Amino acid sequence: MHRQILFIALLFSGLLAALAPGDSLAVRAILDGNGISGAPVSSVIDTENGRAIALYLSSRKIQTLPGDIAKLTALRLLDLDSNELSSLPDEIDSLPMLYDLSLSDNRLTELPARLDGLSSLELLNLARNRFSIFPPSVIGIKNLQELTLSGNDMEAVPSGIGDMRGLRILRLDSNRIEDLPPEIGDMAALEVLALQRNALETLPAAIGSLPNLRMADFSFNQLSTFPQELFSCATLTDLAISGNGLAELPPAVKNLKNLRFFVGDSNDIQSLPAEITQLPALQKLSLANNRLSALPADLGNSGKLVMLDASVNMLRSLPASIAALPSLGALFLQHNRLDSLPDRMVNLTGFHPETGAARYATLDLSYNRLCALKGALKAWADRFDPGWESKQDCSGAR
Numbered sequence: 001m002h003r004q005i006l007f008i009a010l011l012f013s014g015l016l017a018a019l020a021p022g023d024s025l026a027v028r029a030i031l032d033g034n035g036i037s038g039a040p041v042s043s044v045i046d047t048e049n050g051r052a053i054a055l056y057l058s059s060r061k062i063q064t065l066p067g068d069i070a071k072l073t074a075l076r077l078l079d080l081d082s083n084e085l086s087s088l089p090d091e092i093d094s095l096p097m098l099y100d101l102s103l104s105d106n107r108l109t110e111l112p113a114r115l116d117g118l119s120s121l122e123l124l125n126l127a128r129n130r131f132s133i134f135p136p137s138v139i140g141i142k143n144l145q146e147l148t149l150s151g152n153d154m155e156a157v158p159s160g161i162g163d164m165r166g167l168r169i170l171r172l173d174s175n176r177i178e179d180l181p182p183e184i185g186d187m188a189a190l191e192v193l194a195l196q197r198n199a200l201e202t203l204p205a206a207i208g209s210l211p212n213l214r215m216a217d218f219s220f221n222q223l224s225t226f227p228q229e230l231f232s233c234a235t236l237t238d239l240a241i242s243g244n245g246l247a248e249l250p251p252a253v254k255n256l257k258n259l260r261f262f263v264g265d266s267n268d269i270q271s272l273p274a275e276i277t278q279l280p281a282l283q284k285l286s287l288a289n290n291r292l293s294a295l296p297a298d299l300g301n302s303g304k305l306v307m308l309d310a311s312v313n314m315l316r317s318l319p320a321s322i323a324a325l326p327s328l329g330a331l332f333l334q335h336n337r338l339d340s341l342p343d344r345m346v347n348l349t350g351f352h353p354e355t356g357a358a359r360y361a362t363l364d365l366s367y368n369r370l371c372a373l374k375g376a377l378k379a380w381a382d383r384f385d386p387g388w389e390s391k392q393d394c395s396g397a398r
Contacts, residue, residue: 018050019042023071024041027041027045030055054077055078061084063083063086064085065088073095075097076098092115099121101125104127108131111126122143126149129152130152131152133156134154134161143166145167147167147170152174155177155178158181159181161183161187163183170192173195173197175198179204180200184204185204185208186209195216201222203230205227210233215239216239219242224244226246231252237258239262240263240264242263242264245268248271249269254278258281261283262284263286264286265287267289268290282305283305286307288311288312288313288332289313292313294316300319300321305325305327312336329361339368361384364385364388370392373389
């Protein structure tokens with residue numbers, strides 16, 4: 001998105017001019033030094049006022065980046081994704097205008113010792129490299145807003161991460177991280193925290209001190225519990241905790257008043273607290289592949305719920321209040337033990353009750369024991385889940 005905006009700005013700025021000789025020689029040195037002599041300089045850059053401001057070198061099999069990069073002092077965007085870089089020159093710290101640095105899918109194991117010269121850098125992508133430790137020099141980039149270190153081999157996060165108080169987005173998913181330092185609670189600007197697919201067994205209580213956290217993903221770790229403090233993050237709108245060893249959700253979940261999307265699939269949850277129906281903003285509730293035998297009686301209080309996935313559980317019945325969900329447009333109930341449905345389910349028509357506007361309506365009743373549906377309920381099921389009847393187990397108890 002940021003690159004598209006930059007390109008459009010250039011397209012309409014009318015400021016394109018002949019490239020300064022120093023910039024041209026620097027780009028030429030990078031190309032020639034990596035056996036790309038046939039590529040014209042103009043094919044890999046954007047310019048403004050005669051200076052190179054964007055350099056696009058992704059998927060070029062680049063193995064080395066020469067110190068000449070320091071001459072590109074007007075550079076704002078540097079795209080080196082999908083190359084063969086195993087190191088970066090110290091001179092990369094001499095790019096004061098650089099805003100976006102993307103180095104995903106390379107072979108980097110470390111970064112230069114100093115990066116504090118990148119005073120304008122806000123976006124840094126280091127995904128899918130070979131970092132076994134969190135690169136410490138990243139902490140010195142004072143204006144960094146978004147850091148991506150997904151898909152590396154890191155086992156720990158340093159306490160110094162607490163000094164990154166301006167960072168808004170932190171992606172550390174798909175590593176081998178076993179714990180987080182309490183200093184993570186000092187990251188006052190943090191809005192998005194991606195930690196899925198690691199080896200976390202606990203979370204620090206300090207995570208509840210993040211005043212701006214909106215989206216958090218802890219899926220597919222080894223978390224059997226969550227600190228109560230997490231549920232003090234009143235700003236949370238999206239929370240994903242799938243694929244852990246959770247047996248229950250705490251009543252404190254009711255404190256997440258701004259929560260819109262909750263995904264807790266593939267755990268060991270056997271029941272839900274009644275408090276989960278006290279989330280006024282909740283739109284998506286996904287609890288597939290757990291051990292639920294019932295849903296809360298007051299589920300109908302979740303007036304903004306648009307999607308409910310309770311598939312692959314042990315449900316034998318549904319609360320009558322489910323028929324009172326005015327916005328529900330997607331309901332997944334496959335692979336349960338249902339043998340009946342509340343009569344008023346026919347009120348779930350897939351149309352908004354006030355405006356009459358059609359919504360996307362999805363219903364899956366397959367692989368239950370709904371062998372006796374008749375009349376209006378059967379017609380309702382036929383309408384929204386054609387073929388449901390042929391996918392029922394009517395042979396007896398499972």
